[in-house]
Amino acid sequence: MKCIVVMGMGLIVIVFCGCGKNAAVNQNTDTSSVIESSDDSEDSTDTSSASADADTDADTDADTNTDSDVDSESELPDADELTGNETTPNITWVRIEAGSFTYGSPIDTPCSAPAEKEVSVTLTRPFFIASTEITQAHWEAMELVNQSWTPGPAKPVTMINFFEALVWCNKLSAMEGLDACYDFDRCIGEFGTGCFNDEGTPIPGCGSGNIFQCGNTGLRKYPDRYSCPGYRLPTAAEWEYAAKAGITDTHTYGGDVFSEDISACHDQPSLNDIAWYCFNSGEEAHDVAQKLPNPWGLYDTLGNVEEWIDQYSGGTLDQETPDIPLIDPTGRSEGALTQLKGFHYSNAGCLVRPAAAMGMFPGTRDAYAGFRPVRTIFE
Numbered sequence: 001m002k003c004i005v006v007m008g009m010g011l012i013v014i015v016f017c018g019c020g021k022n023a024a025v026n027q028n029t030d031t032s033s034v035i036e037s038s039d040d041s042e043d044s045t046d047t048s049s050a051s052a053d054a055d056t057d058a059d060t061d062a063d064t065n066t067d068s069d070v071d072s073e074s075e076l077p078d079a080d081e082l083t084g085n086e087t088t089p090n091i092t093w094v095r096i097e098a099g100s101f102t103y104g105s106p107i108d109t110p111c112s113a114p115a116e117k118e119v120s121v122t123l124t125r126p127f128f129i130a131s132t133e134i135t136q137a138h139w140e141a142m143e144l145v146n147q148s149w150t151p152g153p154a155k156p157v158t159m160i161n162f163f164e165a166l167v168w169c170n171k172l173s174a175m176e177g178l179d180a181c182y183d184f185d186r187c188i189g190e191f192g193t194g195c196f197n198d199e200g201t202p203i204p205g206c207g208s209g210n211i212f213q214c215g216n217t218g219l220r221k222y223p224d225r226y227s228c229p230g231y232r233l234p235t236a237a238e239w240e241y242a243a244k245a246g247i248t249d250t251h252t253y254g255g256d257v258f259s260e261d262i263s264a265c266h267d268q269p270s271l272n273d274i275a276w277y278c279f280n281s282g283e284e285a286h287d288v289a290q291k292l293p294n295p296w297g298l299y300d301t302l303g304n305v306e307e308w309i310d311q312y313s314g315g316t317l318d319q320e321t322p323d324i325p326l327i328d329p330t331g332r333s334e335g336a337l338t339q340l341k342g343f344h345y346s347n348a349g350c351l352v353r354p355a356a357a358m359g360m361f362p363g364t365r366d367a368y369a370g371f372r373p374v375r376t377i378f379e
Helices: 063-067 136-141 162-175 236-244
Strands: 002-006 012-016 092-096 099-103 119-123 127-130 306-312 338-341 357-360 369-371 374-376
Touching: 092 236, 099 236, 119 236, 127 236, 162 369, 236 306, 236 338
Parallel strands: 306 369
Antiparallel strands: 002 012, 012 092, 092 127, 099 119, 127 374, 306 338, 338 357
8 A cells, every 4th residue: 555645846745654782892803994085997986994993904805806807607596585474664755856966065164075076967767766765674574683773673784795786676566566676696705694693692793704795887777777667776866866855055954063083973963853863873883763864855865774775986077077067867877986975973073074985895794884765757
Protein backbone atom coordinates (compact mmCIF):
# COMPACT_ATOMS: atom_id res chain seq x y z
CA MET A 1 0.00 0.00 0.00
CA LYS A 2 1.29 3.51 -0.77
CA CYS A 3 0.18 6.57 1.15
CA ILE A 4 0.65 9.73 -0.93
CA VAL A 5 0.83 13.13 0.73
CA VAL A 6 1.07 16.32 -1.32
CA MET A 7 3.40 18.91 0.19
CA GLY A 8 4.20 22.51 -0.62
CA MET A 9 6.92 23.78 -2.98
CA GLY A 10 6.41 20.97 -5.44
CA LEU A 11 7.39 18.19 -3.07
CA ILE A 12 5.56 14.90 -2.77
CA VAL A 13 6.18 12.36 -0.06
CA ILE A 14 5.33 8.74 -0.70
CA VAL A 15 5.22 6.50 2.34
CA PHE A 16 5.53 2.78 1.74
CA CYS A 17 3.45 1.26 4.49
CA GLY A 18 4.97 -2.14 5.04
CA CYS A 19 2.92 -4.78 6.50
CA GLY A 20 24.98 -7.11 19.61
CA LYS A 21 27.78 -5.27 19.72
CA ASN A 22 28.24 -2.76 22.55
CA ALA A 23 31.98 -2.18 22.62
CA ALA A 24 33.13 1.41 22.85
CA VAL A 25 32.62 3.22 19.59
CA ASN A 26 35.58 5.50 20.20
CA GLN A 27 37.82 2.66 19.13
CA ASN A 28 38.29 4.57 15.89
CA THR A 29 39.29 2.70 12.77
CA ASP A 30 37.93 5.34 10.42
CA THR A 31 39.42 4.61 6.99
CA SER A 32 37.74 7.54 5.29
CA SER A 33 39.53 10.67 4.14
CA VAL A 34 38.78 14.24 3.24
CA ILE A 35 38.98 14.57 -0.55
CA GLU A 36 41.61 17.25 -1.00
CA SER A 37 42.91 16.84 -4.54
CA SER A 38 41.49 17.92 -7.87
CA ASP A 39 44.33 16.36 -9.85
CA ASP A 40 43.00 13.89 -12.41
CA SER A 41 45.37 11.03 -11.69
CA GLU A 42 43.70 8.11 -9.93
CA ASP A 43 46.13 8.26 -7.03
CA SER A 44 45.78 11.98 -6.41
CA THR A 45 43.26 11.83 -3.54
CA ASP A 46 44.65 13.06 -0.26
CA THR A 47 43.78 10.36 2.24
CA SER A 48 44.65 12.38 5.31
CA SER A 49 42.23 11.43 8.06
CA ALA A 50 39.11 13.47 8.78
CA SER A 51 39.05 12.49 12.46
CA ALA A 52 41.29 13.44 15.33
CA ASP A 53 42.20 9.86 16.16
CA ALA A 54 41.62 8.31 12.75
CA ASP A 55 43.53 5.14 12.02
CA THR A 56 46.00 5.91 9.25
CA ASP A 57 46.94 2.25 8.93
CA ALA A 58 43.77 1.23 7.16
CA ASP A 59 43.71 -2.16 5.48
CA THR A 60 44.15 -1.37 1.82
CA ASP A 61 45.80 -4.38 0.26
CA ALA A 62 42.61 -6.27 -0.50
CA ASP A 63 40.60 -3.12 -1.07
CA THR A 64 42.65 -2.06 -4.05
CA ASN A 65 41.40 -5.18 -5.78
CA THR A 66 38.05 -3.47 -6.16
CA ASP A 67 39.55 -1.09 -8.71
CA SER A 68 40.20 -3.90 -11.17
CA ASP A 69 38.22 -6.67 -12.77
CA VAL A 70 37.24 -9.60 -10.57
CA ASP A 71 37.80 -12.60 -12.81
CA SER A 72 36.66 -15.44 -10.60
CA GLU A 73 33.03 -16.48 -10.37
CA SER A 74 31.13 -14.94 -7.47
CA GLU A 75 30.95 -16.99 -4.32
CA LEU A 76 27.51 -15.47 -3.74
CA PRO A 77 26.08 -15.04 -7.24
CA ASP A 78 22.56 -14.74 -5.80
CA ALA A 79 23.31 -12.21 -3.06
CA ASP A 80 20.46 -10.04 -4.32
CA GLU A 81 18.00 -12.83 -5.07
CA LEU A 82 14.70 -12.62 -3.22
CA THR A 83 14.07 -15.35 -0.64
CA GLY A 84 10.36 -14.72 -0.28
CA ASN A 85 10.78 -13.61 3.33
CA GLU A 86 11.40 -9.95 2.54
CA THR A 87 8.92 -7.32 3.71
CA THR A 88 8.33 -3.84 2.32
CA PRO A 89 10.48 -1.41 4.33
CA ASN A 90 8.60 1.50 5.87
CA ILE A 91 10.45 4.28 4.04
CA THR A 92 9.27 7.81 3.33
CA TRP A 93 10.32 8.76 -0.18
CA VAL A 94 10.65 12.47 -0.95
CA ARG A 95 10.22 13.62 -4.54
CA ILE A 96 12.96 16.02 -5.63
CA GLU A 97 12.14 18.00 -8.76
CA ALA A 98 14.62 18.52 -11.58
CA GLY A 99 16.57 21.76 -11.42
CA SER A 100 19.88 23.58 -11.43
CA PHE A 101 22.25 24.45 -8.59
CA THR A 102 25.87 25.23 -7.81
CA TYR A 103 27.80 22.10 -6.84
CA GLY A 104 30.69 22.64 -4.46
CA SER A 105 31.48 25.54 -2.16
CA PRO A 106 33.15 28.98 -2.31
CA ILE A 107 36.91 28.95 -1.88
CA ASP A 108 36.69 30.71 1.50
CA THR A 109 34.37 28.09 3.04
CA PRO A 110 35.75 26.78 6.36
CA CYS A 111 37.52 23.41 6.04
CA SER A 112 36.84 23.26 2.30
CA ALA A 113 39.04 21.32 -0.11
CA PRO A 114 40.11 21.89 -3.73
CA ALA A 115 37.71 19.13 -4.79
CA GLU A 116 34.84 21.39 -3.71
CA LYS A 117 35.46 23.79 -6.59
CA GLU A 118 32.14 25.26 -7.66
CA VAL A 119 30.50 24.19 -10.91
CA SER A 120 27.00 24.77 -12.29
CA VAL A 121 24.96 21.56 -12.51
CA THR A 122 21.56 20.82 -14.04
CA LEU A 123 19.62 17.66 -13.23
CA THR A 124 17.03 16.99 -15.91
CA ARG A 125 15.10 14.20 -14.19
CA PRO A 126 13.20 14.28 -10.89
CA PHE A 127 13.96 11.52 -8.43
CA PHE A 128 12.79 9.95 -5.19
CA ILE A 129 15.20 9.90 -2.26
CA ALA A 130 14.75 8.30 1.15
CA SER A 131 13.93 10.90 3.80
CA THR A 132 16.33 9.22 6.23
CA GLU A 133 19.42 7.10 6.10
CA ILE A 134 18.53 3.43 5.69
CA THR A 135 17.93 2.04 9.15
CA GLN A 136 18.69 -1.37 10.54
CA ALA A 137 14.98 -2.20 10.35
CA HIS A 138 14.99 -1.24 6.65
CA TRP A 139 18.06 -3.39 6.10
CA GLU A 140 16.61 -6.42 7.86
CA ALA A 141 13.35 -6.08 5.90
CA MET A 142 15.36 -7.19 2.85
CA GLU A 143 16.26 -10.42 4.71
CA LEU A 144 19.86 -9.31 5.19
CA VAL A 145 22.01 -9.94 8.27
CA ASN A 146 22.50 -6.83 10.40
CA GLN A 147 26.04 -6.37 11.75
CA SER A 148 25.75 -2.66 12.60
CA TRP A 149 28.19 -1.32 15.16
CA THR A 150 25.58 0.50 17.28
CA PRO A 151 22.49 -1.77 17.36
CA GLY A 152 18.99 -0.35 17.13
CA PRO A 153 16.16 -0.73 14.62
CA ALA A 154 15.83 3.04 14.08
CA LYS A 155 19.58 3.66 13.91
CA PRO A 156 21.34 3.79 10.53
CA VAL A 157 22.69 0.50 9.26
CA THR A 158 26.49 0.50 9.34
CA MET A 159 29.34 -1.97 8.80
CA ILE A 160 28.17 -2.44 5.24
CA ASN A 161 30.40 -1.59 2.33
CA PHE A 162 29.58 0.12 -0.96
CA PHE A 163 28.80 -3.15 -2.74
CA GLU A 164 26.58 -4.46 0.05
CA ALA A 165 24.52 -1.26 -0.11
CA LEU A 166 23.99 -1.95 -3.81
CA VAL A 167 22.67 -5.43 -3.01
CA TRP A 168 19.98 -3.90 -0.78
CA CYS A 169 19.01 -1.57 -3.64
CA ASN A 170 18.69 -4.47 -6.07
CA LYS A 171 16.50 -6.45 -3.70
CA LEU A 172 14.09 -3.56 -3.24
CA SER A 173 13.97 -3.11 -7.02
CA ALA A 174 13.10 -6.79 -7.43
CA MET A 175 10.34 -6.54 -4.82
CA GLU A 176 8.73 -3.72 -6.79
CA GLY A 177 9.19 -5.33 -10.20
CA LEU A 178 11.78 -2.78 -11.34
CA ASP A 179 14.85 -3.58 -13.40
CA ALA A 180 17.88 -3.71 -11.10
CA CYS A 181 20.73 -1.24 -11.47
CA TYR A 182 23.61 -3.54 -10.53
CA ASP A 183 25.00 -6.92 -11.59
CA PHE A 184 26.86 -9.02 -9.01
CA ASP A 185 27.80 -12.00 -11.17
CA ARG A 186 31.48 -11.08 -10.96
CA CYS A 187 31.64 -10.35 -7.24
CA ILE A 188 33.52 -12.45 -4.71
CA GLY A 189 33.69 -12.79 -0.95
CA GLU A 190 31.29 -13.31 1.92
CA PHE A 191 28.34 -10.95 2.19
CA GLY A 192 27.50 -9.01 5.36
CA THR A 193 29.71 -10.73 7.93
CA GLY A 194 30.88 -7.67 9.86
CA CYS A 195 34.46 -7.23 11.11
CA PHE A 196 36.39 -9.24 13.70
CA ASN A 197 39.96 -9.37 14.97
CA ASP A 198 42.06 -12.53 15.21
CA GLU A 199 40.46 -13.37 18.55
CA GLY A 200 36.96 -13.17 17.07
CA THR A 201 36.10 -9.89 18.80
CA PRO A 202 33.98 -7.43 16.78
CA ILE A 203 35.88 -4.36 15.61
CA PRO A 204 34.43 -1.17 14.05
CA GLY A 205 35.99 -1.45 10.62
CA CYS A 206 37.82 -3.69 8.16
CA GLY A 207 38.80 -3.73 4.53
CA SER A 208 40.57 -6.99 3.91
CA GLY A 209 39.89 -10.69 4.07
CA ASN A 210 36.97 -12.57 2.55
CA ILE A 211 34.77 -9.47 2.23
CA PHE A 212 32.07 -9.16 -0.44
CA GLN A 213 33.43 -6.93 -3.18
CA CYS A 214 33.26 -6.42 -6.92
CA GLY A 215 35.31 -4.95 -9.74
CA ASN A 216 34.39 -1.91 -11.77
CA THR A 217 33.68 -3.76 -14.99
CA GLY A 218 30.12 -4.93 -15.46
CA LEU A 219 28.88 -3.81 -12.04
CA ARG A 220 26.54 -1.12 -13.34
CA LYS A 221 23.89 -2.30 -15.78
CA TYR A 222 23.27 1.33 -16.74
CA PRO A 223 26.53 3.30 -17.14
CA ASP A 224 24.36 6.43 -17.19
CA ARG A 225 23.21 6.13 -13.59
CA TYR A 226 20.13 8.28 -14.23
CA SER A 227 18.74 5.84 -16.82
CA CYS A 228 18.25 2.94 -14.43
CA PRO A 229 14.58 2.45 -13.43
CA GLY A 230 15.41 0.68 -10.16
CA TYR A 231 16.78 1.77 -6.80
CA ARG A 232 20.39 2.84 -6.61
CA LEU A 233 22.84 5.02 -4.77
CA PRO A 234 22.65 8.71 -5.69
CA THR A 235 25.21 10.44 -7.84
CA ALA A 236 27.24 13.15 -6.12
CA ALA A 237 25.16 15.77 -7.92
CA GLU A 238 21.83 14.27 -6.82
CA TRP A 239 22.96 13.86 -3.23
CA GLU A 240 24.33 17.39 -2.89
CA TYR A 241 21.34 18.95 -4.67
CA ALA A 242 18.98 17.19 -2.27
CA ALA A 243 21.08 17.99 0.80
CA LYS A 244 21.44 21.68 -0.02
CA ALA A 245 17.66 21.96 -0.58
CA GLY A 246 17.91 25.34 -2.26
CA ILE A 247 19.99 26.94 0.51
CA THR A 248 22.55 29.27 -1.07
CA ASP A 249 23.33 31.92 1.52
CA THR A 250 24.76 29.79 4.36
CA HIS A 251 27.03 26.76 4.67
CA THR A 252 24.23 24.55 5.98
CA TYR A 253 20.48 24.84 6.37
CA GLY A 254 21.14 25.61 10.03
CA GLY A 255 23.47 28.49 9.25
CA ASP A 256 27.22 29.02 8.86
CA VAL A 257 30.01 26.96 10.39
CA PHE A 258 33.25 28.52 11.58
CA SER A 259 36.74 27.35 10.76
CA GLU A 260 38.49 24.88 13.03
CA ASP A 261 41.14 22.22 12.76
CA ILE A 262 39.60 19.04 11.37
CA SER A 263 41.05 17.17 14.33
CA ALA A 264 39.26 19.52 16.76
CA CYS A 265 35.79 19.27 18.24
CA HIS A 266 34.22 22.64 18.94
CA ASP A 267 30.62 23.60 19.55
CA GLN A 268 29.15 24.67 16.21
CA PRO A 269 25.81 26.32 17.16
CA SER A 270 24.49 26.20 13.58
CA LEU A 271 24.64 22.38 13.65
CA ASN A 272 23.24 21.45 17.03
CA ASP A 273 19.59 21.45 15.91
CA ILE A 274 20.20 19.71 12.59
CA ALA A 275 23.08 17.24 12.92
CA TRP A 276 24.86 14.71 15.12
CA TYR A 277 28.60 15.49 15.06
CA CYS A 278 31.53 15.13 17.44
CA PHE A 279 30.35 17.80 19.90
CA ASN A 280 26.84 16.46 20.56
CA SER A 281 26.78 12.81 19.46
CA GLY A 282 28.38 11.09 22.44
CA GLU A 283 30.54 9.26 19.87
CA GLU A 284 27.78 7.02 18.57
CA ALA A 285 25.13 6.86 15.88
CA HIS A 286 21.61 7.97 16.82
CA ASP A 287 18.09 7.07 15.74
CA VAL A 288 17.26 8.77 12.47
CA ALA A 289 14.98 11.82 12.23
CA GLN A 290 15.73 13.16 15.71
CA LYS A 291 17.09 16.46 14.39
CA LEU A 292 15.34 19.07 12.23
CA PRO A 293 14.99 18.14 8.53
CA ASN A 294 16.21 20.31 5.70
CA PRO A 295 13.66 22.43 3.77
CA TRP A 296 12.90 19.49 1.47
CA GLY A 297 12.11 17.12 4.32
CA LEU A 298 15.37 15.13 4.47
CA TYR A 299 16.79 14.16 7.84
CA ASP A 300 20.42 13.58 8.81
CA THR A 301 21.94 14.46 5.46
CA LEU A 302 24.60 16.08 7.65
CA GLY A 303 26.21 14.07 10.42
CA ASN A 304 25.00 10.88 12.09
CA VAL A 305 26.61 8.53 9.52
CA GLU A 306 28.33 9.37 6.27
CA GLU A 307 26.57 8.09 3.16
CA TRP A 308 27.90 6.05 0.25
CA ILE A 309 27.25 7.63 -3.14
CA ASP A 310 27.83 6.20 -6.60
CA GLN A 311 30.81 8.28 -7.65
CA TYR A 312 34.53 7.71 -7.51
CA SER A 313 36.63 10.27 -5.68
CA GLY A 314 39.50 12.38 -6.88
CA GLY A 315 38.18 15.87 -7.55
CA THR A 316 35.27 17.78 -8.99
CA LEU A 317 32.47 16.24 -11.04
CA ASP A 318 34.33 16.77 -14.32
CA GLN A 319 38.11 16.54 -14.14
CA GLU A 320 38.69 17.71 -17.71
CA THR A 321 36.40 20.75 -17.92
CA PRO A 322 35.42 21.74 -14.36
CA ASP A 323 34.45 25.28 -15.43
CA ILE A 324 31.85 24.20 -17.99
CA PRO A 325 28.23 23.78 -16.76
CA LEU A 326 27.27 20.13 -16.44
CA ILE A 327 24.05 18.29 -17.24
CA ASP A 328 23.26 15.07 -15.38
CA PRO A 329 26.91 14.46 -14.42
CA THR A 330 28.11 11.12 -13.11
CA GLY A 331 31.67 12.07 -12.24
CA ARG A 332 34.65 9.82 -12.85
CA SER A 333 33.94 6.47 -14.47
CA GLU A 334 36.37 4.60 -12.21
CA GLY A 335 38.88 5.04 -9.44
CA ALA A 336 40.44 3.49 -6.37
CA LEU A 337 38.19 5.25 -3.86
CA THR A 338 34.45 5.78 -3.73
CA GLN A 339 32.93 8.95 -2.29
CA LEU A 340 30.87 9.41 0.85
CA LYS A 341 28.96 12.56 1.72
CA GLY A 342 27.58 14.17 4.86
CA PHE A 343 30.39 13.20 7.26
CA HIS A 344 29.60 11.50 10.56
CA TYR A 345 28.98 11.65 14.29
CA SER A 346 32.68 11.72 15.18
CA ASN A 347 33.73 14.50 12.78
CA ALA A 348 34.55 18.13 13.48
CA GLY A 349 31.60 20.39 12.75
CA CYS A 350 33.30 22.43 10.02
CA LEU A 351 33.35 19.28 7.87
CA VAL A 352 29.62 18.65 8.28
CA ARG A 353 28.52 20.49 5.13
CA PRO A 354 26.73 19.35 1.95
CA ALA A 355 29.68 20.11 -0.34
CA ALA A 356 32.27 18.21 1.71
CA ALA A 357 33.19 14.66 0.71
CA MET A 358 35.34 11.74 1.81
CA GLY A 359 37.04 8.98 -0.12
CA MET A 360 37.04 5.36 1.00
CA PHE A 361 37.85 2.01 -0.57
CA PRO A 362 34.48 0.58 -1.66
CA GLY A 363 35.17 -2.78 -0.04
CA THR A 364 35.58 -1.23 3.42
CA ARG A 365 33.08 -1.88 6.19
CA ASP A 366 32.97 0.91 8.70
CA ALA A 367 31.13 1.94 11.88
CA TYR A 368 30.60 5.41 10.40
CA ALA A 369 29.24 4.55 6.93
CA GLY A 370 25.65 3.99 5.79
CA PHE A 371 23.57 4.98 2.75
CA ARG A 372 20.44 6.66 1.38
CA PRO A 373 18.99 5.32 -1.91
CA VAL A 374 17.30 7.11 -4.79
CA ARG A 375 15.19 6.21 -7.82
CA THR A 376 14.86 8.16 -11.06
CA ILE A 377 11.32 9.29 -11.95
CA PHE A 378 10.49 8.82 -15.63
CA GLU A 379 7.69 11.06 -16.87
